[in-house]
Amino acid sequence: MSPSTRRQVIGWGLAGGTMTIVGAAGLWWGSRPQGVPLPPQGPPAADGSTAGDGTGPGTWAQPQVLASADGVLELDLEAAPSTVTIGGRPARVWAFNGSLPGPTLRVAPGDTLRVRMVNRLGEVTNLHVHGLHVSPEGSGDNPFVEIGPGESRDYEFVLPDDHPPGTYWYHPHHHGHVAEQLAAGLYGAIIVQDLDPVTVTRERVLVVSDLTLTADGDLAEPSPRERMMGREGRLVLINGQLQPRLEVAPGERERWRIVNACPSRFLRLTLEGQPMRLLARDLGRLREPVGTSTVDLAPGNRAEILVEATEGTSTLVAAPVDRGAMPGMRGGRRPGGTGPVDLLTLSVSGNQAQPPGDVSLGTAPRDLRGQDIARRRTLDFAMGGMGGGMMRGDGAMMSFTINGREYDAERTDVGVRAGDVEEWTLVNSSPMDHPVHLHVWPMQVIDNSEGAQDEPRWVDVVNVPAFGQVTVRVAFEDFTGRTVFHCHILDHEDLGMMGTVEVT
Numbered sequence: 001m002s003p004s005t006r007r008q009v010i011g012w013g014l015a016g017g018t019m020t021i022v023g024a025a026g027l028w029w030g031s032r033p034q035g036v037p038l039p040p041q042g043p044p045a046a047d048g049s050t051a052g053d054g055t056g057p058g059t060w061a062q063p064q065v066l067a068s069a070d071g072v073l074e075l076d077l078e079a080a081p082s083t084v085t086i087g088g089r090p091a092r093v094w095a096f097n098g099s100l101p102g103p104t105l106r107v108a109p110g111d112t113l114r115v116r117m118v119n120r121l122g123e124v125t126n127l128h129v130h131g132l133h134v135s136p137e138g139s140g141d142n143p144f145v146e147i148g149p150g151e152s153r154d155y156e157f158v159l160p161d162d163h164p165p166g167t168y169w170y171h172p173h174h175h176g177h178v179a180e181q182l183a184a185g186l187y188g189a190i191i192v193q194d195l196d197p198v199t200v201t202r203e204r205v206l207v208v209s210d211l212t213l214t215a216d217g218d219l220a221e222p223s224p225r226e227r228m229m230g231r232e233g234r235l236v237l238i239n240g241q242l243q244p245r246l247e248v249a250p251g252e253r254e255r256w257r258i259v260n261a262c263p264s265r266f267l268r269l270t271l272e273g274q275p276m277r278l279l280a281r282d283l284g285r286l287r288e289p290v291g292t293s294t295v296d297l298a299p300g301n302r303a304e305i306l307v308e309a310t311e312g313t314s315t316l317v318a319a320p321v322d323r324g325a326m327p328g329m330r331g332g333r334r335p336g337g338t339g340p341v342d343l344l345t346l347s348v349s350g351n352q353a354q355p356p357g358d359v360s361l362g363t364a365p366r367d368l369r370g371q372d373i374a375r376r377r378t379l380d381f382a383m384g385g386m387g388g389g390m391m392r393g394d395g396a397m398m399s400f401t402i403n404g405r406e407y408d409a410e411r412t413d414v415g416v417r418a419g420d421v422e423e424w425t426l427v428n429s430s431p432m433d434h435p436v437h438l439h440v441w442p443m444q445v446i447d448n449s450e451g452a453q454d455e456p457r458w459v460d461v462v463n464v465p466a467f468g469q470v471t472v473r474v475a476f477e478d479f480t481g482r483t484v485f486h487c488h489i490l491d492h493e494d495l496g497m498m499g500t501v502e503v504t
């Protein structure tokens with residue numbers, strides 16, 4: 001079966017609905033399946049820009065926006081246990097500055113972002129600015145930093161003047177605890193403004209995350225099996241809310257900046273009844289927005305879409321995505337098998353709005369095809385070591401490797417000369433998809449299992465399907481230093497599927 005056939009939306013329906021058991025404690029409540037009425041909701045925000053806090057189910061909210069002024073944005077980010085309200089009930093999570101998601105950071109190309117990260121968790125953490133093209137060294141986007149409990153650290157991220165606009169995000173990156181800390185609630189959006197604005201009626205940030213809570217509203221522990229598959233939370237939230245409701249007027253054009261902040265869940269988004277155009281994926285902007293009926297986001301991916309509001313009520317739905325199975329697993333016990341999930345209701349009514357005008361063309365993205373390649377490499381992402389069983393004989397989990405090796409922060413796996421363009425063939429020799437992410441330098445997808453690409457396609461997370469491969473090119477320009485690449489199913493990363501790259 002070709003990967004594209006296998007990746008079609010498959011109606012797992014309720015067959016997979018009993019897939020996971022979380023400890024002995026009862027689960028709280030899951031996101032409602034399609035067609036089940038929403039609980040009562042509070043009044044929607046008039047301008048769609050309220051701070052998200054203490055709201056009941058069905059209420060639209062966005063995180064607080066902190067914007068740079070005079071080229072600088074300076075803030076404290078405190079990671080701490082917090083009680084937030086999800087679906088009208090208290091939930092004890094970990095959050096940045098007490099809000100789920102943390103504040104949205106809005107900067108422009110050329111700006112400096114200074115963050116004092118304060119660790120009030122009982123374990124080591126750190127901070128990563130996912131997708132930003134900034135130095136990985138020193139107090140920059142350094143994934144090797146460790147901030148102990150009670151400690152803090154000052155980060156400084158200096159964006160180049162030609163930094164691509166787009167939607168990025170931040171989250172902790174301490175190896176071994178990344179999935180846990182993300183699933184607990186530690187994430188937030190970063191917006192790098194367009195110098196050439198897109199004409200819209202309004203803009204929204206939609207941070208999609210998932211988590212599982214116990215009946216008491218505590219974070220549930222995933223089982224070893226769930227970690228190996230990549231944990232998928234029972235509740236799928238938008239900006240920390242369950243199934244918010246948006247009300248807009250027909251004819252309005254909205255720009256949605258969508259972040260997949262789930263540790264492992266793949267999102268295949270549909271919004272039936274509303275014309276959608278893809279404006280950007282991960283970084284930069286497409287030259288021209290393209291009409292689409294689905295938006296696919298692997299963990300870590302972002303998309304910006306334009307929605308032209310059309311009379312009626314539509315639901316943003318995450319369809320199940322078949323992302324493969326663990327070795328030895330049988331059908332029906334697959335991740336992504338829990339059926340479609342309603343994420344948001346969009347209700348469009350009232351007087352027809354003025355047409356917002358044309359969307360300007362973006363700048364043509366760079367194209368590394370036809371460029372001299374300094375070096376070609378093959379990186380093989382594999383899972384092994386346990387045959388058909390769950391655990392190895394010594395009780396350790398299955399191994400997750402790149403070129404046969406588990407992550408070692410001390411070892412440099414890939415050495416690159418500064419300024420080189422390299423071509424990497426990412427091979428997946430396992431029966432489960434691995435969305436591969438490289439820090440600092442974006443990747444141009446040259447070829448994936450669906451064939452060669454026409455338009456230059458730039459991403460910072462590219463899904464490598466089970467038993468498939470993807471070829472990318474990377475221009476290792478602007479910065480030197482050491483950083484990482486890894487599977488963005490963050491449990492896989494924590495279990496060893498990460499490597500180091502050093503540019504000198």
Ligand code: C2O
Nearest residue numbers: 128130173300437
């Ligand atoms: Cu989104 Cu290495 O991370």
Ligand code: CU
Nearest residue numbers: 129130131439
């Ligand atoms: Cu990253």
Ligand code: CU
Nearest residue numbers: 434487489492
């Ligand atoms: Cu993986």
